[in-house]
């Protein structure tokens with residue numbers, strides 16, 4: 001299936017029968033926007049003993065990610081339809097998460113507590129001591145994020161800074177990179193460079209990490225609206241985790257040809 005959340009697009013494979021067909025090479029071939037389908041992330045739905053389903057995420061370069069907020073919302077929306085429920089629980093590499101239907105056709109996901117301990121992000125040290133200009137904040141949401149607060153996010157050279165910081169030696173597993181401006185105490189504008197995918201129109205986990213960083217810096221409250229290139233997400237950092245609410249879209253369902261699979 002193809003789905004997207006604010007233009008952050010996904011190929012979704014339902015493998016609840018327990019057979020995992022995805023290899024990094026298949027993920028990379030499917031991600032090719034000319035010869036494959038094209039996606040920012042691939043989400044694989046698998047069976048789970050303790051929840052409704054399990055989710056595993058690949059980036060377009062074939063690497064794995066422990067979290068993907070927008071794909072979690074999209075797949076949860078579809079799974080709620082399949083299971084006839086308004087609330088689902090699912091397991092991921094970072095643990096069990098939950099999602100539910102919200103007002104106006106939106107879907108909310110609880111992305112869990114932010115990871116602030118550097119070693120667990122993982123992040124080697126103090127941002128000020130890394131040589132990265134701009135005094136960033138490092139936050140984990142099951143995946144690493146490096147957030148810069150800037151005067152005007154529109155003016156940042158996202159591609160060049162993003163590519164460089166993704167590979168900064170202070171992030172041993174690479175990092176997603178966010179540039180954000182505070183437009184009001186409850187409103188942010190954010191642009192993102194995703195680890196393993198490059199510039200995308202939205203990043204759910206990145207939006208959550210940015211909202212957490214903004215609150216920790218004393219720039220906003222715990223509830224913020226975040227405008228990303230593809231639209232708008234609502235973030236609420238509650239006692240039980242960081243909740244993210246936004247739209248989902250189902251684009252198509254299809255079958256891969258033997259020609260495509262045979263060429264791998």
Ligand SMILES: N[C@@H](CCC[C@H](N)C(=O)O)C(=O)O
Nearest residue numbers: 065068069070143203204205
């Ligand atoms: N688009 C995602 C994040 C995808 C994972 C990321 N590129 C990584 O490698 O950590 C989202 O919506 O959270």
